[in-house]
Amino acid sequence: MKGEKYFRKIWISVFFICFVLLLLSSTSGLRQPWNPAEQLIVEITAPFQKLIRRTVNFTKDFWLNYFYLIDVRHENTLLKQEINSFRRANSRYKELLTTHERLRKLLQFKEVIRRPVIAAQVIGLDPTGWFKSIIIDKGKRAGLKWDMPVVNASGVVGRIVSVSTDYAKVLLIIDQNSAVDCLMQQSRDRGMVKGLSMDACKMDYMTKSSDVAVGEMVITSGLGGIFPKGLPVGRISRVKDVSGEFFKEIEVSPSVDFSKLEEVLVIQTVNSRGQESD
Amino acid sequence: MEENRKLSFCLAAWLFGVLLTLLKGIWSDPWGVSIFDLDLLTILTAYLFLSFGRIQAGAFALGQGLLIDIFSSGLHGLFAFLYLSVFWGIYLGSLFFNLRTAKGQIMIVSLVISFKDIVFLTVLSLFYDSIVFSKSFLSASAISIIGAGLITPILFIFFNWLRGIRVREAGTPGSEERIKSRC
Numbered sequence: 368m369k370g371e372k373y374f375r376k377i378w379i380s381v382f383f384i385c386f387v388l389l390l391l392s393s394t395s396g397l398r399q400p401w402n403p404a405e406q407l408i409v410e411i412t413a414p415f416q417k418l419i420r421r422t423v424n425f426t427k428d429f430w431l432n433y434f435y436l437i438d439v440r441h442e443n444t445l446l447k448q449e450i451n452s453f454r455r456a457n458s459r460y461k462e463l464l465t466t467h468e469r470l471r472k473l474l475q476f477k478e479v480i481r482r483p484v485i486a487a488q489v490i491g492l493d494p495t496g497w498f499k500s501i502i503i504d505k506g507k508r509a510g511l512k513w514d515m516p517v518v519n520a521s522g523v524v525g526r527i528v529s530v531s532t533d534y535a536k537v538l539l540i541i542d543q544n545s546a547v548d549c550l551m552q553q554s555r556d557r558g559m560v561k562g563l564s565m566d567a568c569k570m571d572y573m574t575k576s577s578d579v580a581v582g583e584m585v586i587t588s589g590l591g592g593i594f595p596k597g598l599p600v601g602r603i604s605r606v607k608d609v610s611g612e613f614f615k616e617i618e619v620s621p622s623v624d625f626s627k628l629e630e631v632l633v634i635q636t637v638n639s640r641g642q643e644s645d
Numbered sequence: 646m647e648e649n650r651k652l653s654f655c656l657a658a659w660l661f662g663v664l665l666t667l668l669k670g671i672w673s674d675p676w677g678v679s680i681f682d683l684d685l686l687t688i689l690t691a692y693l694f695l696s697f698g699r700i701q702a703g704a705f706a707l708g709q710g711l712l713i714d715i716f717s718s719g720l721h722g723l724f725a726f727l728y729l730s731v732f733w734g735i736y737l738g739s740l741f742f743n744l745r746t747a748k749g750q751i752m753i754v755s756l757v758i759s760f761k762d763i764v765f766l767t768v769l770s771l772f773y774d775s776i777v778f779s780k781s782f783l784s785a786s787a788i789s790i791i792g793a794g795l796i797t798p799i800l801f802i803f804f805n806w807l808r809g810i811r812v813r814e815a816g817t818p819g820s821e822e823r824i825k826s827r828c
Contacts, residue, residue, distance in 0.1 A: 500718030536716075538718045
């Protein structure tokens with residue numbers, strides 16, 4: 368009985384070996400496509416493979432896009448914070464640089480004026496928008512008086528019209544109430560620069576015989592009794608010869624950019640009206 | 646209780662007016678048009694006139710005008726005069742329109758701001774040789790007249806809300822008295 372069982376096992380083994388050898392010998396050297404049975408097996412198993420593959424990919428993606436990105440997000444937040452802090456620092460340095468540049472120009476201008484000056488900061492503009500004046504952070508305590516001229520590195524800003532202990536109001540040369548006696552730098556013709564409450568001024572009383580050209584520099588004449596002689600006021604931007612009029616129509620572009628006034632210098636003069644009143 | 650609330654609102658209105666004038670001097674665009682061109686002081690004067698009476702509104706208008714005069718380089722007393730004319734404009738307007746209705750509020754505030762601008766230009770033409778009109782002045786005036794008029798009812802509702810008055814109550818005559826009697 369036992370020998371019979373043993374004999375059967377040998378025969379089965381021989382059968383499988385022969386079957387495999389037969390298969391091998393039938394396909395050696397040839398690239399056979401899947402036979403129908405193989406195709407059937409593939410058709411049944413491949414969807415599972417596909418599913419497994421997708422599951423693996425999904426898990427991998429999920430891991431990369433979520434768990435991994437948690438760290439990336441955190442890192443991104445930190446980097447953004449760092450960039451913001453660098454930006455703030457950069458902006459602070461730029462501001463310091465421009466302030467330094469402005470103050471350097473003011474100091475250079477101070478040397479040109481050769482008179483005692485008081486530096487002040489602009490703290491406000493005229494609230495109405497119609498009149499053009501500024502409020503500065505220096506007043507009587509700093510030695511400011513009525514009618515003192517106010518300048519910056521670019522030229523004439525205006526004159527003090529009101530003063531309190533620590534603040535003063537400056538009427539800008541572009542205000543309609545302002546008039547400054549001026550000279551043309553080259554031709555030396557005289558005229559009166561008046562404000563128009565716009566970003567340009569007009570020059571009155573310039574005779575038709577005068578030789579005024581566009582682009583010529585306008586400076587203070589020193590005759591008004593307020594502004595020292597030779598301070599830049601602006602440049603001629605338009606000249607019109609109107610027939611039947613005594614004087615030329617002249618437009619002046621101020622040297623000072625009044626929309627960017629931050630620091631100014633108040634020139635201390637001995638003949639200001641405030642001195643008399645005090 | 647109601648008196649305290651009234652007092653606090655008046656005080657807040659005055660402080661807001663002062664703050665507005667100071668902010669205008671810091672942030673307003675000298676060459677262009679900004680949010681500050683909406684004449685909020687006129688709206689506040691109208692609200693005080695409606696809710697607190699003539700004396701409060703008149704004092705507020707005069708006080709705010711004087712403050713603007715201090716910071717402005719215009720004629721002394723020009724803005725005090727202008728805001729007094731605003732007060733009188735509101736008074737006259739309230740005789741013809743109902744300041745308690747949204748329509749009346751829009752009409753009165755818009756007309757009063759137009760009146761203020763006309764008075765302003767008249768005074769300037771009297772005291773100055775020549776006045777130069779800039780585009781920004783005209784556009785600012787237009788924005789002020791239309792914009793301020795349109796936001797007035799909204800601001801009135803907001804002010805009422807701040808004072809704890811419901812819309813229905815605020816829109817009916819004698820609401821102030823009713824609230825007082827309730828308190």
